Amino acid sequence: MHDLVKHYRLPRDSLFSAAPTVQALRGVSFNLRTSQALGIVGESGSGKSTLARLVMALEAPTSGSVSIGGCNLNALSASDLRTARVDFQMVFQDPYGSLDPRQRVGRIVAEPLPAMGASEQQTRIDEALNAVGLRASDADKYPHEFSGGQRQRIAIARALITRPKLIVADEPVSALDVSVQAQVLNLLQDLRAHYGVAFLFISHDLAVVDHVCGNNGDEVAVMFAGRIVEQAPSEVLFHRAAHPYTRALMAAVPGNDGIKTGAPSSKVAAHAEEASLSGCSFASRCPLRQVRCDTEAPELRELTGNHLAACHFA
Amino acid sequence: MNSPLLTVTNLRVGLNTSRGPADALRGVTFSVQRGETVGLIGESGCGKSMTALAVMGLLPPTARVSGSIQFDDQELVGATEAALCQLRGNRVGMIFQEPMTALNPLHTVGAQVAEPLRQHRQMGKSASRAEALRLLERVHLPQAAQRLDAYPHQLSGGQRQRVMIAAALACGPDLLIADEPTTALDATIQGEILELLAELVNDSGMALLLISHDLGVMAQSVQRVMVMYGGMVVESGPTASVFKRLAHPYTRGLFGARPRLGAASFNGVKPRLVTIAGRVPELVDLPVGCGFADRCDRVVAACREAMPAEISVAPAHEVRCIKPHGSFPQGLRSGPFEAHGGKLE
Numbered sequence: 001m002h003d004l005v006k007h008y009r010l011p012r013d014s015l016f017s018a019a020p021t022v023q024a025l026r027g028v029s030f031n032l033r034t035s036q037a038l039g040i041v042g043e044s045g046s047g048k049s050t051l052a053r054l055v056m057a058l059e060a061p062t063s064g065s066v067s068i069g070g071c072n073l074n075a076l077s078a079s080d081l082r083t084a085r086v087d088f089q090m091v092f093q094d095p096y097g098s099l100d101p102r103q104r105v106g107r108i109v110a111e112p113l114p115a116m117g118a119s120e121q122q123t124r125i126d127e128a129l130n131a132v133g134l135r136a137s138d139a140d141k142y143p144h145e146f147s148g149g150q151r152q153r154i155a156i157a158r159a160l161i162t163r164p165k166l167i168v169a170d171e172p173v174s175a176l177d178v179s180v181q182a183q184v185l186n187l188l189q190d191l192r193a194h195y196g197v198a199f200l201f202i203s204h205d206l207a208v209v210d211h212v213c214g215n216n217g218d219e220v221a222v223m224f225a226g227r228i229v230e231q232a233p234s235e236v237l238f239h240r241a242a243h244p245y246t247r248a249l250m251a252a253v254p255g256n257d258g259i260k261t262g263a264p265s266s267k268v269a270a271h272a273e274e275a276s277l278s279g280c281s282f283a284s285r286c287p288l289r290q291v292r293c294d295t296e297a298p299e300l301r302e303l304t305g306n307h308l309a310a311c312h313f314a
Numbered sequence: 315m316n317s318p319l320l321t322v323t324n325l326r327v328g329l330n331t332s333r334g335p336a337d338a339l340r341g342v343t344f345s346v347q348r349g350e351t352v353g354l355i356g357e358s359g360c361g362k363s364m365t366a367l368a369v370m371g372l373l374p375p376t377a378r379v380s381g382s383i384q385f386d387d388q389e390l391v392g393a394t395e396a397a398l399c400q401l402r403g404n405r406v407g408m409i410f411q412e413p414m415t416a417l418n419p420l421h422t423v424g425a426q427v428a429e430p431l432r433q434h435r436q437m438g439k440s441a442s443r444a445e446a447l448r449l450l451e452r453v454h455l456p457q458a459a460q461r462l463d464a465y466p467h468q469l470s471g472g473q474r475q476r477v478m479i480a481a482a483l484a485c486g487p488d489l490l491i492a493d494e495p496t497t498a499l500d501a502t503i504q505g506e507i508l509e510l511l512a513e514l515v516n517d518s519g520m521a522l523l524l525i526s527h528d529l530g531v532m533a534q535s536v537q538r539v540m541v542m543y544g545g546m547v548v549e550s551g552p553t554a555s556v557f558k559r560l561a562h563p564y565t566r567g568l569f570g571a572r573p574r575l576g577a578a579s580f581n582g583v584k585p586r587l588v589t590i591a592g593r594v595p596e597l598v599d600l601p602v603g604c605g606f607a608d609r610c611d612r613v614v615a616a617c618r619e620a621m622p623a624e625i626s627v628a629p630a631h632e633v634r635c636i637k638p639h640g641s642f643p644q645g646l647r648s649g650p651f652e653a654h655g656g657k658l659e
Contacts, residue, residue, distance in 0.1 A: 043500035044471075147593065148358075177357035177594075178527060182571035182587040189586065204501055211573035216582030238576050252505035253575060254530035 024050040025061070026226035034165065037192065037199040039213035039234065041206060041249065042223035048202045051223070052170045055200060056090050057081060068166060086114060089159035093171035095151035099143040105129075106139030109158045128157040131194075132187060149180035153187065160191065168200045173208060185211055206253055210234050219306065222246045225281035228300055230314075232307040242303055242314035244286045280311070288313050318345040319488055319521050320369065321384040325391075327361075327368055327545075328378035329597070336597035338364045340545040340605075341381070341621070346489065351515060351522040353532040353553070356542035357568075359594050362525045365542075366491045369523075370408055371398035386488065403430035407482030411494035413474035417466040423450070423477050424462030430484040449480040453510060472503035476510070483514065490515075493525045508535050529572060533557060538630075541565045544595070544605025546621070551631025561627045561638040563610045564590070604635070612637045 025047045032038050042048040053059045055066055057073040066073045068088055076084060089112060092098040099108055106125050113121060126136040132153040143151055152172060159167050169188075173181040185208065191197065192215075203209045213220050214234045221231040222245065230243040241247045279294040280286070286293065292312055300310040327339040339361045346352050354362040367373050369383055371390060383390040385401065402408070410416040417426060427449055428442035437445065443462065450458035453476040466474055475495060482490060492511065496504040512535065515522050524536050532539050532553060540550040541562060549562040560566035570588035577584060592609040601607060603618040610617070616636055624632040 043502065149593070178529075178568055179357060179571045179590045180593065182573075182589045185573065186586050186589060189584070193583075206501075207573040207575040210575050211577070211584050211587070214577075214579055214584040216579070235576075235579075249501055250575075252502045254504065254508060254528065254534045 023226055025054070027064075028223075028226070028228055029064075030221065030228070030231070032166070032198050032200065033217070035192070035196040035198055035217075037201055037213040037215065037218040039209035039218070039220035040200065040202040040223060041204065041209050041220060042202075043204060043249075045225065046223040047226040048223050049170055050226075052090070052168050052200070052202055055166075055168050056088065057085075083114065085112065086162040087164050088166040088168065089162060089164045091152070091155050091159045091167060091169040091172045093174055095148045095155065095175060096143075098155050099151055101143050103142075104139065105141050105143065105146075105154055108143070109139070109154060109161055112158060112162050114162075124161055128161040131160060131191065132157045133183075147180070149176050149184060152176060152184055156184075156187065156191070160195070160197075163195065164197060166198045166200065168202075170202045171204070172201075174203065174205065181208070188212060206238070206249060210238055222249070227281070227310060228308070229282065229311070230309045231300070236307050240307070242307070242309040243282075243311045244288050245282050248285075317387075319348045319350075319386055320346040320523075321382070322365070322369070323382040323384070325365070325368060325381035325383060326379070327364055327373060329374070330376055331597055333596070333598045335378075337600070338377075338545055338597055339368065340600070342542075342545070342547055344540055344547055344550060346521050346523060348488065349515075349519045349521055350538065351524065351536040353536035353539040354523065354525045354542055355527065355529065355532050355539055355568075357527055357594060359597070360542040361545040362542050363493055364545075366408065366493050366523065366525055369491065370402060370406060371395070400434075403482070403487075404434040404485045405487050406489045406491065407485075407487040408491040408493065409475070409478045409482050409495050411497050413471060413478050413498070414466060416478055417474060419466055422463050422465055423469070426466075427477060427481045427484060430481060434485050445484070446480070449484055450477070452483075452514075453477075453480045455480070470503075471499050472507065475499060475503075475507055479507075479510065479514070483518075486518065487520055489521045489523065491523045491525070494527070495524070496531065497526070497528070504531075511535065529557070529569065541568070544600050545597070546605060546634060548606070548634045549632070551628060555628050555631045559627060559631070559639065561631070561633040562606075562635050563612055563637075563639065564606050566639055567609075 028051060030038065040048045040051065054061050057066060060074050068084070071084065073081065073084065109128055110121055110125050113124060125139055129136055129138055134150065134153055134157065143154065146154065173184050176184060189212070192199065199212065201209060201212050209220055218234060219231055220234045220237045221228045222243065223229065224245050230237065230241065230246045237246065238250065241250055279296060280298055283289050283293040296312070298310045298312050300308050303309050303314055322345065323343050325339050325342040326337060328335055329338050342361065342365055354365060356362045368379060369390065371393065373379065379391055381391060385406065390398065424443060424446045427446040431437045431442040431445055447458055447462060450461060455461055455473060455476045461469070466477070469477065495511070496507050499507060508531065511522065522536070526532060536553055538551065539553045539556050540547045541556070541564065542548065543564050549556060549565050556565065560569055567590035571590060573587060590609055595605070595608065601618055603620050604622050607613050607617045614636065622634050622636050624634050625638065627633050627638055
């Protein structure tokens with residue numbers, strides 16, 4: 001299997017230099033293969049958006065590295081990075097904020113393209129717009145003339161136009177209505193099948209992640225307080241969740257009676273606490289908590305095959 | 315008293331849009347009994363928030379309102395602002411989607427919870443402060459005593475929502491209107507807020523009108539649900555009945571479009587979601603007849619000629635459709651989240 005896309009990350013990324021430092025990521029590592037989708041599930045403060053920015057080399061990690069196709073992104077010069085960006089693109093959550101309102105759609109979509117002839121550029125724009133179900137004539141319009149779902153399609157067209165190996169999508173459908181969301185999710189599925197692009201798909205919505213990252217070979221990682229606490233193929237994760245936080249997330253899905261996790265609902269304090277520096281950061285909310293949890297941070301270890309969990313009692 | 319607490323009859327709201335005047339609500343009719351929990355579900359533009367704002371008298375001044383909103387023998391349409399102020403925060407409470415924008419950033423949490431008490435109960439400063447503390451503890455706000463003097467930006471989203479609920483409940487309203495109260499919150503906090511609302515409804519006997527786009531939230535939280543589309547209620551009934559029958563084509567489309575956690579893959583790939591063709595028309599483009607006509611796979615000529623009348627498909631379960639889906643098909647498990655592939659009779 002060609003590991004065309006590879007990410008290693010062993011970082012701690014501190015966001016603020018003034019005390020106290022915030023450790024947004026506390027050591028996250030994973031690999032992503034060609035055409036594979038990796039779902040990242042987490043709530044506010046889990047570090048998932050920081051992860052997206054680091055993967056896209058929009059920020060540099062405090063330590064650790066991000067490599068795509070064997071090439072360490074942080075070791076590249078600014079101009080080499082710009083060239084390399086052809087291979088990885090991003091789609092953001094907000095369909096209203098992510099498109100420049102003062103540019104026409106054609107120009108927005110073409111922005112990531114490297115320098116090329118005008119007619120070739122036009123061909124690529126038409127191709128990208130058609131791929132997402134828009135028309136070539138839409139290139140002359142402005143973003144405000146489109147609905148939220150259509151704007152997300154424009155954002156996806158922009159992400160696709162360079163035929164990247166990897167697309168990082170940070171909550172791409174959260175702001176959309178259910179029926180519009182379904183159209184965009186189907187589109188993403190079609191694009192995966194057609195272009196074989198790998199996805200790093202970030203969402204708080206378990207059902208959406210399960211849908212997008214549910215093909216054979218896909219995996220889902222659950223993040224909490226800057227670490228991956230569980231990772232497995234989605235079917236394994238959602239039917240045999242091992243980490244108490246994953247179970248709490250599953251139990252919290254409203255109306256989700258279909259999948260019983262057997263976990264007691266964690267009626268623990270909702271307020272964000274300073275995660276302890278030693279010990280498991282989930283301990284204060286965990287129904288399985290023991291003394292060991294407060295002193296010894298659990299490693300992300302293999303339970304079976306490709307099912308990883310960071311819990312002493314998984 | 316057996317009369318409903320809230321009766322909305324043929325409510326129409328006209329707005330001025332950039333493309334001319336249009337009706338945001340086109341004849342909404344429903345009622346809420348004392349102590350009942352009712353949900354309004356629909357996507358953007360269906361009119362669910364508009365309905366709540368109409369009940370609270372919070373529509374923009376340029377809105378043209380006709381029809382009737384009867385709250386416990388009092389007619390709200392055309393009522394004076396003074397009369398509406400008497401009701402708001404007193405007998406009718408409302409909480410909104412974005413607690414950060416709904417709360418005043420310049421006033422302490424304690425002051426905002428106490429405000430309805432001072433306004434409607436004429437409570438003094440220390441009495442209202444004591445009551446505000448009791449309310450914050452009632453909504454399980456951690457460290458409530460310290461939080462009385464905190465400002466909204468010092469709290470998390472879930473905590474701010476609890477503060478809003480406390481303020482809305484301060485005067486013991488008969489009706490609480492909650493407009494997407496959990497949408498902006500994390501999954502685990504969402505569950506806690508919904509549980510809190512259920513607990514408060516049970517304890518106080520107040521009615522709840524819950525507005526959400528989330529099918530799961532409805533399944534969990536309300537006894538009756540009303541589906542809205544294009545400014546009309548298109549289906550209404552007991553939650554279990556509506557979610558099982560999916561009689562209106564739009565309701566059925568909404569269910570089919572939702573990805574289901576744990577759905578089976580076919581050949582290693584998840585099946586496509588069943589989508590509703592087209593998209594929600596703008597208000598000015600809504601036709602004379604059924605607003606869903608252009609997107610419906612069961613449409614007939616009569617659908618466009620006039621707004622369909624309500625038909626009863628089950629006890630207390632009505633659908634505004636000429637050709638609603640019939641009894642639940644054989645061979646499919648019942649349950650709120652069965653994905654429906656393809657056409658069903």
